[in-house]
Amino acid sequence: MAIFVNENTKVIVQGLTGGQGKYHGLRNRDYGTRVVGGVTPGKAGQDVDGIPVFDTVADAVAATGATASFVAVPPKFASGAILEAAAAGIGFVVCITEGIPAQDEAKVYNTLIRDFPGTRLLGPNCPGIISPGKCNIGITAGEIAQVPSADGPNVGIVSRSGTLTYQALYELKQKGIGVSTCVGIGGDPVPGTNFIDCLAEFQADPETHAIMMIGEIGGSAEEEAAEYIQANVTKPMSAYIAGVTAPAGKKMGHAGAIVSGGKGTAQGKMDALAAAGVKVGLNPTEAGELMAEIVAAL
Template sequence: MSIFVNSETKVIYQGLTGSQGRYYGLLNRDYGTKVVAGTNPKKAGTDVEGIPIFASVAEAVEETGAKASCIFIPAPGVRSAVLEAAQGGVDFIVAITEGVPAHDEALFYNQLRKDFPNVQLLGPNCPGIISPGECNIGITAGHIALPGGPVGIVSRSGTLTYQALHELKEKGIGCTTCVGIGGDPVPGTSFIDCLAAFEADPETKAVMMIGEIGGSAEEEAAEFISNNMTKPISAYIAGVTAPPGKKMGHAGAIVSGGKGTAKAKMEALEEAGVKVGNNPTEAGDLMAEIVSQL
């Protein structure tokens, strides 16, 4: 079992004909992901190594029955790509692209909430999602993840997501699903979305969480954890020793209040009963301890 995607998930790649889309789309297919279509209005009717290209997501959905899409479109086109995917009928959208303007993210996040409340967006600027052994959408190297559970992973940072998978695999611990939510200002999927899904997933017995300094997503997750999570959690927050960042005028300081530092995040998580490590290895050791007691 897994969350959001599994071996049955059919995926459309928006931007499959571009260099990045082609590279990762084919790697994902080699991993076993059901990559059923690509889109490009100028190349409709052609194919990429046997994967048919359609003019739009709507056509691709109609022809293949896909319910997920993965976006490898350059940043200027991501806003329309996300809306095209939602309008086209998929209910899970993974936007890998980095460098999307924050105003675009705020706009399509709220547009989806309003017009497509059942659509889940992951990203932008994220490594994607992998349910090891079943489905890999995005840029994670599939073989660094050990299939089978019992741990679910949710992470705000790309390379630290891999580091987390690696720490667990070294200890022989498998993963149900690993979600990289990305570190942009308005992520489509939050820690809380993932924690709730892991709580509901019978195969996931524990959760590993990787956060970063800045924003208040970890503090909000901590509050959700104390109220809603019964499964044990270990965590690591990157940037414990980072010098205080450049604050964004008075407005930024007022909005963040005391939140945003690694210390505040770690304390909030510890108070919620989370085992917090000082580095990824420690968080992995803490998870190994949790798993041994399950």
């Protein structure tokens, strides 16, 4: 088992003929992901290293039976691409695009909720998702993810920050701890999939025995997750929150990470998680070490 994606997931890449789409789409395929098609309007009939390209997502779905899509198109076109995938019946859309206007994101999110409840969006501005050994959609370097062991214990990872997602995978790899699925939810203001969505899936997944969570300053997603954990998560957890030393009121790189009005501080988030029984590390390495202790005790 794994959450959201597994060895049976058939993936199309929207933007396969573009630089990012081609590079990461082919890397995903090399990893073993079933990349069955690509979509670029006007380029139907072509192929990218043997992967057929279609004009529309609907055509790609009809021809390949794809169930997931990897959106790797520029910000201007990302909203349209996500909604096109949803309209074509794709159940799981991963959007790595960075720099989508917040107004567009809010509109896409609420359109999906209302008109396409069967579609889950991961991202935008996220590294993607990897179920090690089975499926890798997005930009994660597959070799840094430890394949889960058949009898466990295995860890599920959920992270709001891109590069810290890799850091978390890497920490567990160093310690030989298997990962069931690693989900990068992205740091944008309106992520399609949030911490709680992933925590619920991990809690229900028999292959996941413990959960590692990486958050960052800004917003209240970590505090909401802490409340959810307190009430619903029985699997042991470790966590790290980036931005302890970030000055207040400064926008740290992307829309997600800003502390304002004393809200969304790293300390507040760490306290909330600790109160919910999560072991909180002061840096990613420490969170990995805490997870190693948790796993050793399982």
